[in-house]
Amino acid sequence: YQRRVHGIVIIVKDTRREMKVLFGLLILLAFISCQEDSLIVELTDAGFGKFIASHNAVMVEFYSPGCSNCKAFAPEYELAAKKIREDLKPYILARLDVNKHPDTADMYKVTKLPSLALFLGTQPQGYYDEREAKALIRFLDPAYKTAFPSTPLEKAEEITERFKAKGAQSILISDDAATIDLYKRIAKNNEEVTFFHTAYKTGLEIFPEVKATAALVMLKSFDEKKVIYEGKMTQHDLETFIKVNSRPKVMEFDQQTIGHIFHRSGFKGVVLLCETSKSAAILEEFKKFASDNSALDLLFIVSDIKEGLGSRVAKMLKLTSANLPALEILETKDKLERNTFSGKFVASEMTSFLTEWRKKGVAKTDLQSRLLTYL
Numbered sequence: 001y002q003r004r005v006h007g008i009v010i011i012v013k014d015t016r017r018e019m020k021v022l023f024g025l026l027i028l029l030a031f032i033s034c035q036e037d038s039l040i041v042e043l044t045d046a047g048f049g050k051f052i053a054s055h056n057a058v059m060v061e062f063y064s065p066g067c068s069n070c071k072a073f074a075p076e077y078e079l080a081a082k083k084i085r086e087d088l089k090p091y092i093l094a095r096l097d098v099n100k101h102p103d104t105a106d107m108y109k110v111t112k113l114p115s116l117a118l119f120l121g122t123q124p125q126g127y128y129d130e131r132e133a134k135a136l137i138r139f140l141d142p143a144y145k146t147a148f149p150s151t152p153l154e155k156a157e158e159i160t161e162r163f164k165a166k167g168a169q170s171i172l173i174s175d176d177a178a179t180i181d182l183y184k185r186i187a188k189n190n191e192e193v194t195f196f197h198t199a200y201k202t203g204l205e206i207f208p209e210v211k212a213t214a215a216l217v218m219l220k221s222f223d224e225k226k227v228i229y230e231g232k233m234t235q236h237d238l239e240t241f242i243k244v245n246s247r248p249k250v251m252e253f254d255q256q257t258i259g260h261i262f263h264r265s266g267f268k269g270v271v272l273l274c275e276t277s278k279s280a281a282i283l284e285e286f287k288k289f290a291s292d293n294s295a296l297d298l299l300f301i302v303s304d305i306k307e308g309l310g311s312r313v314a315k316m317l318k319l320t321s322a323n324l325p326a327l328e329i330l331e332t333k334d335k336l337e338r339n340t341f342s343g344k345f346v347a348s349e350m351t352s353f354l355t356e357w358r359k360k361g362v363a364k365t366d367l368q369s370r371l372l373t374y375l
Contacts, residue, residue, distance in 0.1 A: 039081035041094040045101040051094070052119045056151070057144050059127070059136070061095040062105055062115040070114045073131045080133035084140075088165040090151045091140050120147040142191075149187035150180075150195040156205040159198060166221045168246045171196045173203030174214035179233045186239055192246045218245040243297070249290045253303035253310050267332040269299035270354065273314055274325035276304040282325055282345045289347040293354060329357050 043051060043060065052058055061077055063070040081093040098105040098113065108117065108124060116127040118140065125143065129135045153159050153171065162169055170193050172183045180197055187195035204210060207217055212230035216238060219226055229241045253271065272286045283302065290300035305314035305324065319326055327341035327350065339357050343349040 039078060039085060039093070041092060043094050043096040043101070043104075045103045048096065048101070048104045052122055055092055056120065056148055057091045057140070058119045059091060059093050059140065060117050060119060060124075061093075062098050062108070062110045062113065062117075063095055064099050064113050065097065066099075067113045069131075073114050076131060076133045076136070080136045083133060083137060088161060089137075089140070089144075090148070091144060118143055120144070145188070145191070149184045150197045153196050153198040153202070156202055159196075159202070159206045162196065162219055163225075165194070165219070167194065168192065168221075169194045169196065169219045170242055171198060171203070171217045171219065172214070173198055173200055173207065173210060173217065174233075175200045176214060176233075179214050182233070182235060183238065186235060186242070190242065190246075193242055216241060218242070220245065222248040240295070244294050247299070249294055250287050250300045250302055253301050253313065254308070267299070267330070268297065269301055269330050270350075271301045271303055271313075271328045271330060272325060273303045273305055273310070273317070273319060273328070275306055275321065276302065277306075279325055285345055285347045286350070289350040289354075292347060292351055296354075327353075329354070 040061075041051070052060075061070075061073075063073075077093065077095070084091055084093065096104055098110060114131075116136075117124040118127060119125075120143065127136070127139055129139055150172070153162070159171065162171065170187075172180065172195075174180060174183075174197065183195070183197060187193075200213065203215070203217075207215070207228065210217075210228060210230065214230075214233050216229040217226065218229075218241070227245050229238075231237055231241075270290075272282070274282060276283065286300070286302065293300075303310035303313055305311055305319060305321075314320075317326070317328075325345060327345070329339040329341075331337045341350065341353045343353055
């Protein structure tokens with residue numbers, strides 16, 4: 001008899017023997033499938049070196065099933081692995097049972113459990129931060145970025161997978177070594193975007209509309225989902241294109257934008273304060289205004305005074321429904337400075353206001369301590 005299972009042809013003469021072979025093979029295939037789909041890869045002494053050598057970045061937990069600290073850490077490690085898969089990050093989380101596989105643990109002088117090490121290539125880097133999923137990912141992102149500022153995408157399917165990711169991603173399509181090196185230098189200094197590069201032929205399989213010999217594609221989970229640049233491959237032009245497309249044209253006022261205001265030097269932003277449920281037309285004009293000025297190094301932010309942080313900002317600025325909407329340009333140097341718009345809420349007048357502000361500077365009103373008090 002002849003049977004084909006997952007592309008494997010089996011020829012046997014005895015029906016009972018055939019059933020046993022098929023049953024055993026199905027169990028094996030199910031096991032392999034389960035292993036490949038696992039969030040965390042289980043390593044062994046025999047396969048450790050080969051696995052590490054064949055992947056760019058692997059975080060390994062050395063553990064023991066009977067270790068109480070290992071048991072406490074297990075849910076956080078699983079959570080980190082789940083988050084990494086959801087965000088399509090280029091890391092792999094793995095673990096090795098030191099009781100079953102002591103040789104590898106001895107090789108890396110593991111004395112405490114759980115112990116974690118990040119292997120970038122074959123070089124281990126110890127992890128000593130909190131045993132929490134968020135802390136682990138915060139450690140992985142910059143560590144990987146330093147070692148691999150741009151991740152190569154060797155197959156068309158790998159590019160297709162990037163369409164599912166959140167945030168902003170940059171994909172360079174080029175075979176030119178000098179352009180790729182320049183791109184990697186740009187990537188090292190950018191924390192907001194995830195960088196990838198691919199060969200020209202591979203890139204054209206997914207982006208056939210590209211005509212130039214080198215192109216930069218930005219994939220985004222906001223605004224336009226795909227933007228392609230085919231101009232000069234200079235540092236200034238590439239950095240400008242990436243910066244313009246690295247964040248939404250209009251952001252909501254939330255914890256993330258608070259971070260931009262208080263934790264980034266030289267913040268400059270235009271904030272529209274309004275009741276969003278009653279301001280549909282003005283919001284459309286503000287979006288057009290933001291789009292028209294997207295090349296500027298500014299954040300464009302909408303703050304709903306009826307919700308969360310927005311309500312506290314409105315209170316601090318002594319704004320009520322009677323004097324809304326309001327438009328403010330905020331800039332931080334040594335302190336937070338404010339300039340208030342008093343025209344008609346149409347894109348052209350807001351642009352004129354912004355242009356004048358850029359020429360003359362802003363009225364210096366110290367709001368830093370007051371904002372911190374309310375936020």
